[in-house]
Amino acid sequence: MTWFKKKPDAKRDVIKEISNIEKRFEVFRIGIALLISMVLIILVIALISDDPLGAIRELLLGPLQSLRRIGNVIELMIPLTFTGLAITMVFKTNRFNLAAEGAFYMATMVAVLVALNSPFPPVITIILGLLAGFIVGGLLGLIPALINLKFGANELVVSLMQNYIVAFFVQYLLNYVVRDPNSYAIQSYALPESVSLFRFIPGTRIHVGLILMAVVVVVAYIILYRTKWGYVLRVTGLNEKFAKYSGVKVAFVIIIAQVLGTAIAGLGGAVEMYGIYNTFKFAASPGYGWDGIIVATLAKLNPAFVPLAALFIAYIRVGADILNRSTNIPPEIVSIVQAIIILFIAAKAFMKAAKEKKIVEKSREVASEGAN
């Protein structure tokens, strides 16, 4: 029953169909990247393991085998979502400020300092600690942004160097300020027992940070796609000169995005501290800031996809940990997966030829229809 339909204008249709082809290929590309990485990891395991089938089962299904393990995945997903979101906000303006890595680490320490020194009741202490993490994160994001604005130094370089300074400063604080001399391990004094986030699923360490995380994701999404501030942020990231010409205060927008984004990483650090630990024992940064880059890339810089990407990374990490405990395969095997994913998603040329061929075919098809 198509004869009464208005004959579509050939040119308009083509634009739509090409847009669709492009979108489909984007999804397809990520799928293929995930697939290739999984195949490769299975190959590696098959080569080095005595019991390849068992090992692969541990890796792929291990995380589902007990409530505690499922809990581990969710627990890991929380910090990864925070840092992934942080990197997403920063990268949206097309500036590659990686201060989120240092911000997360610093904020865990700041949360400890607040918890150890706060004269207030636990609830207020927790709020203060989270706020402090957020603010310290924002400040760390501000420094590379300002240096770039005033002196033109690339924020990527500045933030990378800043991460070293922050890391050593945190280690200084650990060794000389908060370290518990009565403990053999290098760790801080224990936090007051009540300064911790409520764990609401028995048998796991899943804490209310999960809810806070969900709220931050939703708020970030809304700001980015439903408010004028998000609009200027996106427009600035897509074409800075166009934004400037349109009357946007570009320098201000770029700085705000870096500060806010990095602040989210800081908040994540404080949440992680109060949610999972009762003393500070990170002798080195857990590196969740770096993981944030992977998560943000996998989520295509869309806050709505960040938790999913974080869940995926958390899942394979936990799988690899389980594998490591039951076999002799090191957990670093996960790095292979991550590297391949990033490589394929970032490589614009990957599957480009196939996409272009498809588009050319479609155009030819529509063009010949138009001629008839």
Next chain:
Amino acid sequence: MSNNVVLEMKNITKIYPNGVIANKDANLSVRESEIHALLGENGAGKTTLMKILFGIEHYTSGEILLNGKPIKVTSPLEAIDLGIGMVHQHFMLDERLTVTENIILGMEPKKGLSLDYKKATEMVKEVSEKYNFKVDPNKLVMDLSVGKKQKVEILKALIRGAKILILDEPTAVLTPQETSELFEQLETLKKQGHSIVFISHKLNEVKEICDRATVMRLGVYQGTYNIEDVTVKDLSRLMIGRDVVRSIEKKTQNLGDVVLKVDNLKVINDEGKIVVNDVNFAVRQGQILGIAGVEGNGQRELIDCITGLETTFVGKVSLHGLEDKQEFSVKNLRLNGMNHIPEDRLVYGVSSEASIQDNIISNRYDQADLNKGIFQDRKAITTLSNELIKQYQVKTDSKDTLVRMLSGGNMQKVVAAREMSTDMKILIADQPTRGIDVGTAAFIHDKIVELRDKGVAVLLVSADINEVMDVSDSLIVMYEGKIAAYFDSIKDLSQETLGEYMLGIKKMSEEEIRGATV
């Protein structure tokens, strides 16, 4: 012209990877010793067809024959070896090298390990004398006029033995005087047995100099004609698909207050060169003031100052009451009633990776009627976008289409829709119709006149003589950063006179130019 066919392109189809069909079964056959016009509107696929011939682009299907033998051209180097030369619309010259160095680059005569500069100069002299091109081989290219630069480009092709010469819109950047000089030289080349493919959309020029014309429309071959057998009207119908009778109807001018006033404006660029030198003029409500001039004579820098993109200048600019330099941000200027169609569409005019809607609201996203509390009013924004898309005839099925999917003309309509649809006191239109089809250009011209009739002041910058002369009420000519002439009315102005001012051959006195400021 002999009847000896030297080059044939048969059924060439080219589809770009983004799905754009640039050529569909295009044909071209060029004879020995002829000037063959390749006619078509902007976007008709002329340049693409020639890029295929020159090996820059690769065709999807078709066949190319040179002297009856099929050839495969995969790179410009191969094309040059086959005796094909191309002069691009945008010159491929190194400004800091001399004429000789530019011409012999890649085929340098050597003395031992070093360049034999003397021999190189002689080689250049020899060809330029042979074809009667007057260029000083020892001059730096940056010191040459546009017309001379073009000659250097042509010499570059000739010295490499080009028998077939492709000229991509060679007259677009030339003044009338330079154009007639070029035509004489092309005649000389023709007599010496060269074939010339002359890409153009200017019918009068084609009629004047070409032997035959191949017409293209929207990538499709329309036929090849002997110039003697067709009229300008016939050609235009073939090219555009309908008769174009264009003369802009303008009501009598109704002048109001001064909106924009520029006093003693001076701009020094990063290299310490004075690019805008003591410029004075004023634009009033209901007036279209045109700024004519060959590109690169200070127009861009001048506009950057007026639109807030450049804030380091000497002198005074006052725009509808705003004159404190500290306050001269784009935002403040726009709030004060300045709208701006920028010269460079892809860099400033649009955000090509963003949707049409996001492009349309970039100058008003913070207005109260598009926001509800802290949120964007999505309904209002959708209504606005759909309305403007309809009103400005942007060809798309959705406001969410990414701007990069649109053709140049449709992109420019998006820019026009944004910049011409808010309340304004002055519109700065910088090359508003460059590189777009005749239909869209006419549409934009009509809109500009409509705004003028409503009492908006318009500053129109264009390197296209026809455009400034058709649309403007009054006219300024810029030459080397200065105002070379001012015409209160352009009724009695001829293209030739205008050309002489654009070239710096003539210059008005201070007295005469002063008229621009009142």
